[in-house]
Amino acid sequence: MDWNFASRTNRMKGSVIRELLALTQKPEIISFAGGLPDPTMFPVEQFNECMSHVIKTIPSVVFQYGETPGYKPLREIVVEMTKKEGIKDCTIDNVCITTASQQGIELVGKIMVDEDDVVIVEGPTYLATLQAWSVYGAKYVTVDLDDEGMKVDELEEKLEAMKKVGVRPKMIYTIPTFQNPAGVTMTLARRKKLLELAYKYNVPIIEDNPYGDLRFTGTPTPSLYSLDTKGMVVSLKTFSKILAPGLRLGWIVANKDFIAKICMAKQSADLNSPVITQAAVAEFAKRGYIDQHVPKICEAYGKKRQAMEVAMKQYLPQGVKWTNAEGGMFIWVTLPNNVDTTALFPKAIEHKVAYIVGSAFFPYGGGESSMRLNFSFPSLPQIDEGIKRLGDLIKSI
Numbered sequence: 001m002d003w004n005f006a007s008r009t010n011r012m013k014g015s016v017i018r019e020l021l022a023l024t025q026k027p028e029i030i031s032f033a034g035g036l037p038d039p040t041m042f043p044v045e046q047f048n049e050c051m052s053h054v055i056k057t058i059p060s061v062v063f064q065y066g067e068t069p070g071y072k073p074l075r076e077i078v079v080e081m082t083k084k085e086g087i088k089d090c091t092i093d094n095v096c097i098t099t100a101s102q103q104g105i106e107l108v109g110k111i112m113v114d115e116d117d118v119v120i121v122e123g124p125t126y127l128a129t130l131q132a133w134s135v136y137g138a139k140y141v142t143v144d145l146d147d148e149g150m151k152v153d154e155l156e157e158k159l160e161a162m163k164k165v166g167v168r169p170k171m172i173y174t175i176p177t178f179q180n181p182a183g184v185t186m187t188l189a190r191r192k193k194l195l196e197l198a199y200k201y202n203v204p205i206i207e208d209n210p211y212g213d214l215r216f217t218g219t220p221t222p223s224l225y226s227l228d229t230k231g232m233v234v235s236l237k238t239f240s241k242i243l244a245p246g247l248r249l250g251w252i253v254a255n256k257d258f259i260a261k262i263c264m265a266k267q268s269a270d271l272n273s274p275v276i277t278q279a280a281v282a283e284f285a286k287r288g289y290i291d292q293h294v295p296k297i298c299e300a301y302g303k304k305r306q307a308m309e310v311a312m313k314q315y316l317p318q319g320v321k322w323t324n325a326e327g328g329m330f331i332w333v334t335l336p337n338n339v340d341t342t343a344l345f346p347k348a349i350e351h352k353v354a355y356i357v358g359s360a361f362f363p364y365g366g367g368e369s370s371m372r373l374n375f376s377f378p379s380l381p382q383i384d385e386g387i388k389r390l391g392d393l394i395k396s397i
């Protein structure tokens with residue numbers, strides 16, 4: 001059958017990450033490859049309690065279609081959560097509940113990206129955003145990251161160069177806090193400079209912030225959304241990392257006009273996110289369970305992150321560098337002597353350890369000698385043994 005698929009499907013690429021993950025499923029392999037929360041941490045009993053409660057008390061609501069912007073009590077909870085971030089003027093009209101952040105990203109692409117539009121991203125960045133926006137024809141300009149987040153001086157140079165040739169980028173996409181894949185957090189000074197540049201060059205910022213609440217050490221840095229004074233930042237957040245990704249629930253907070261457009265795009269995507277999960281999550285939050293749960297995750301992941309740090313110091317040879325993640329789920333490791341981590345990958349599997357190759361996180365090349373390691377999913381003994389295997393592998397090159 002010749003399906004005669006739409007030409008845009010030619011731009012759809014399978015995720016390298018998902019392909020690599022398939023290779024790492026064997027039980028003898030210790031995998032630092034996935035980006036999964038620790039499954040032993042899911043609050044099963046409490047969630048069960050909340051789900052049963054909403055089914056029993058409001059069945060005619062939770063089994064029914066819902067409003068596109070989201071179940072009102074959950075939007076009210078998001079407003080409260082946003083206030084805790086230091087944002088005072090957020091109302092439910094600034095909120096759209098999404099079928100997790102990935103839908104938020106997809107909808108932003110749908111309403112923002114025209115063929116050949118330039119989008120600025122960090123190098124490295126979150127692969128699934130590149131995949132989502134490429135379908136709409138986005139062209140990417142990358143700005144390097146270092147330990148302080150996006151290099152805003154490089155951003156300024158690139159914005160200026162584009163302005164000279166009449167190019168106004170559509171948006172700046174950043175994961176400023178506990179970045180995926182690099183684990184780094186943008187400093188306050190750089191956040192302020194980034195906002196200044198966004199205002200000067202009139203380019204909105206998409207702040208993708210799934211990990212911001214998972215801080216183990218150090219002092220919190222205010223979100224870009226909370227620092228913004230001109231309504232030019234769009235905040236994407238999710239319940240995936242603070243509760244469970246299986247819920248597929250997240251939210252966008254932004255200027256009302258932006259939210260109205262997002263809702264219009266969402267209508268044709270899925271009408272509304274599942275009311276039953278929204279109501280159960282609202283109940284979960286109302287009972288104070290999120291506030292109880294997040295510190296538990298932070299404590300567990302903080303220990304795992306610390307164990308990885310200890311193991312890396314013990315087993316990795318000199319010259320290997322890694323980032324200091326004060327939260328989130330990832331560390332970015334760079335090998336010396338330009339070792340290509342993609343070429344090394346089959347040997348890693350022989351050594352029964354897996355990672356994601358650094359080049360997977362760049363749109364047009366980069367990160368070849370780096371890898372992303374996840375510390376939230378493996379157990380403490382697996383972290384020690386897995387890093388030992390990684391060390392043996394690197395020493396064997």
Ligand SMILES: Cc1ncc(COP(=O)(O)O)c(C=O)c1O
Pocket residue numbers: 035099100101102103126175180208210237238239240245249250
């Ligand atoms: C940076 C970033 N954005 C968005 C997502 C999507 O998360 P979800 O759709 O589960 O909310 C992820 C998931 O790993 C991520 O790392």
